[in-house]
Amino acid sequence: MQRIIAIVPALNEARNIGTVVDNLKKVSSWLDVLVIDDGSTDQTAEVARRHGAKVISLPVNLGIGGAVQTGFLYAVRNHYDAALQVDGDGQHRAEEIDKLIEPILKDRADVTIGSRFLSKTAYKSSRSRRMGIYLLSKTIQSVVRRKYTDPTSGFRAYNQRALRMVSAHYSTDYPEPDAIVTLVKNGIRVIEVSVEMDARISGSSSITPFKSGYYMFKVSLAIILNSMMSRIWPEQ
Template identity: 40%
Template sequence: MKELLVIVPAYNEEKNIVGVIDELKRDIPEADILIVNDCSTDNTLNVIKEKEVDYITTPFNLRYAGGVQTGFKYALHKNYKYVAQFDGDGQHVAKELAKLYEIAKSDECDIVIGSRFLEETDYNHAFFRKIGTSIFQKIIKMACKREITDPTSGLQVLNRKVYEKYSKINNYPEYPDANLIIEMLLQGYSIKEAPVKMKERIYGESMHTGIWSPISYMVGMFYSIFLILIKHKRLKN
C-alpha cells in the first residue's frame, strides 16, 4: 500500500473516467486510486471494472460530498497518510496533483489547494461561478484574514488529521467549498494554495449547470457560512 490515496467520485462519467484513470496511473504512480462509483445509471461501473482499479459502488446516489466522504472512510480504514480529491469529469490534471502532494509532504501543511487563479491561465470560469468565487474570496478575507484565491477548487491534498475529521458524520457538508475553508481556518488548520492548470469538461454536465442549481448552491453556501461564523463566535465567548 502507498502513502497517498486519490479519491475519484464518479457519477455517470463513462466517457470521462477512462482518461482520468489512465492519466493518474501514468502521471502519479506513487499513489493508489479509489473510484467511488456513486450509483451511476450509465456504463461507468463496467468501464471501471475493465480498468482493474479499486472501486466502491454506493447503494444509492450520495451526491458529490457523500461520495468523497465514502472515500475518506475507506482511507481511514486502510490507514493512508494523505488523501487527494480528484474529479472524475476529466477537468483535473494528474501532474498538477503530483505537485500538490510534494508540497503537502515538504511543507507539512494540513490542506493544499490547487488554485486556478494564483497565476494567469486560459481556464474559462463561468460567469456566475466567477461572481461566486469573488464573493467567497472577500468573505474568507474578512472572516479569517487570509487570502484564498480559489475557494471552490476541488483539487486538494489532505493529511490524515484533516480527512479523519471529514470522515465523521456532519463534518463534510453537501457543498464542501468556501464554508469548509472558513471553518478549518478558524479552527487553526494550516491551508496553502499552489497554482495549477485545469481542463474544460468534454463530456457530460456539471452539477452546477442550469439556473436553479447555482442559485441553490449559493443560498446553501451563504447559510452554511453564516452558521459557521455564529458557532465560532459563541465558542470564542
C-alpha cells in the same frame, strides 16, 4: 514510500472515468486510485474497475459531499499517509498532482487547494461563475481572515491529520467552500497552489444557472453559520 490515494467521486461519468484513471496511473504509478461511484445509472463502476481503479459503489446517490467523505473514511481506515481529491470529469490534470502533494509531504501544509485564480492560468470560465467564486472568496475571507481565491475547487490534497477531521465532519452538498472554514477554524493549515485545469472531457455540468443561485445562497449561509460555531474537533 508513503501511501497516497486519489479519491475520485463520480456520478454517471462512464465516458470520462477511464481516461481519468489512466491519466492518474500514468503520471503516478505509485498512486492508488479509488473511484466512489455515487449511485450512477451508467457503467461508471465497471469502466473504472476495467481501468484498474478500486471502486466503492454507493447504493443511492449521496451527493458530492457524501461521496467524497466515503473516500476520506476509506483513506483513514486503511491508514493512508495522504489523499488527493480529484474530479471524475477530467477537469483536473493528473500532471498537476505533484504541486498539490509536495507541500503535504514536506509538512508545509495539512491541506492544499488547487487554484485556477491564484495566478494567471489558461482556464476560462463564465463571468457569472467567476463572480460567484469571488463573492464566496470574500465571504470566507471575512470569516477566517485569510484569502482563498478558488474556494469551490475540488482539486485538493490532505494529510492524515486533516483526513481524520473531514472523515468525521464534512458538508453533504457543495462542501468545498464550507470545509475551508471548518478546517481553518480547527487549526488545520490550508494553502492554495496554482494549477492548470481543463474543461470536462465530455458531458455537461450538473450545476444549472438555477442551481448556481441556490448554491451561492446555501453555501454563504452555511459559511456564516459555521463562523458562529465553536471548534468541533478537540483533537490536535
